Amino acid sequence: MGNASETFLFVSKISKDSDFLMGTIYIIFGVLSILGNGILLFVAYRKKSSLKPAEFFVVNLAISDLGMTISLFPLAIPSAFTHVWLFNKTVCTGYAFCGVLFGLCSLTNLTVLSSVCWLKVCCPNYGSKFSYCHACLLVAGVWCYSGVFAVGPLSGWGEYGAEPYGTACCIKWDAPSQNSAAMSYILCLFFFCYIVPCTIIFLSYTFILVTVRGSRQTVQQHMSPQNKITNAHTLIIKLSVAVCIGFLTAWSPYAIVAMWAAFGNPTNVPPIAFALAAIFAKSSTLYNPIVYLVFKPNFRRSLCRDVAQCRRTLCGCQHSSAQKGTCNQSLHKEECNATRLSNGLPENHGTCRHCPCPEAVTGTRESFTEYSPQQTCRILKGSKHCEVAVSQLSNEIQSDFL
Missing domain, CATH: 1.20.1070.10 (Rhodopsin 7-helix transmembrane proteins)
Incomplete structure (x- = not known):
């Protein structure tokens, strides 16, 4: 030393x-x-x-x-x-x-x-x-x-x-x-x-x-x-x-x-x-x-999907073909829940799944990216799609930030 x-x-x-x-x-x-x-x-x-x-x-x-x-x-x-x-x-x-x-x-x-x-x-x-x-x-x-x-x-x-x-x-x-x-x-x-x-x-x-x-x-x-x-x-x-x-x-x-x-x-x-x-x-x-x-929901959802996939593989190896259906159905439900946003809403894939007219709000993010949720609501004031626009923009903030 x-x-x-x-x-x-x-x-x-x-x-x-x-x-x-x-x-x-x-x-x-x-x-x-x-x-x-x-x-x-x-x-x-x-x-x-x-x-x-x-x-x-x-x-x-x-x-x-x-x-x-x-x-x-x-x-x-x-x-x-x-x-x-x-x-x-x-x-x-x-x-x-x-x-x-x-x-x-x-x-x-x-x-x-x-x-x-x-x-x-x-x-x-x-x-x-x-x-x-x-x-x-x-x-x-x-x-x-x-x-x-x-x-x-x-x-x-x-x-x-x-x-x-x-x-x-x-x-x-x-x-x-x-x-x-x-x-x-x-x-x-x-x-x-x-x-x-x-x-x-x-x-x-x-x-x-x-x-x-x-x-x-x-x-x-x-x-x-x-x-x-x-x-x-x-x-x-x-x-x-x-x-x-x-x-x-x-x-x-x-x-x-x-x-x-x-x-x-x-x-x-x-x-x-x-x-x-x-x-x-x-x-x-x-x-x-x-x-x-x-x-961070994005990372947590991915981890849950990987865990669900591993469990599905293990379940498929340990059960008979008759039991696989029940197992896969259960795991599919779990995986779907894992892909839900932390706010309880399903993850959006292009359009809102629960909108009466999904085509009316397709591309909402692209149309209103430059606006805040407040500005978007003013633009769509009186429209039944205001809720959808704010929801998607809020999800987008969460997705980018988290």
Whole structure:
């Protein structure tokens, strides 16, 4: 491990019980993260031909979270259980580089995703023009943006080193007291990778909630009370709140502790504070897939269809031909239920299935893409198809956003 001073840096500075608890938590996080992100990527692969441009960011988020899990947890877990960093300084630098790269990629990805959602919901004129090419360019931009800050310490702008609690590595937060380059790096990191993303995410989802609230009021005015279409709006609100809470919960503790060490007296920061903050930050690897699997009907429906298909196959292998009919009928019913939107309405395939005159509303999305539900209702005011138009537009918002 090198000289005595270097060895001291790589020895745990928290109790063995705390290290054992941290290692156990990391094992749980690692298993859940691999399962959650693996399922998310599997669903995305199965529906790759129907992925929307905005969903590219959900896939990219799963890739970055999975990358963090695979590159960090196998090193952090044994080090925590043995109460000492088990690897040399080169591995420590690689660990820190991967942590910064994948962590910032997840942060930036959430920020870009919130901006795209704002564009599609609040500015449909421009949001409708968002294409696969735009999504690919933004995904590449996310990795480049994260790479700049990850490569910085390797080129002398900032510095990587052991975490204050000793069994992991990251940016040396006490470096600003030693040189101005490290101070400028941490200032830029804090501003461009925490303050700016927080602001963009908060404002994006605030504007989305305001827009959804106005749309919901219009729906309530023009549609029958028993219609469940407003549940789509409720789902959007829940997703918005969940993403914001998840972002702040995962990254705020680490940002606060890091700034305390960088611009205060590092010796006054308890090592256990950094250890707890690191646990919160790594929890984002399992929180993000849970949020999108729970609140994103498109992904959830695809997963339900795959599960139903697997059960149909197993059922067909285990039952006789006479029993197959009953089994397939039951599973067909289950699969049909799985394709229903979370608001209780069947998934639309071109036209409304329950409209008395489906041909009258065919192409509603194409005709009114540039209008909000409020504007569409004003255009169709007095028409029996106003309810259908608002319903389809609400479903379209849900489909694009969720």
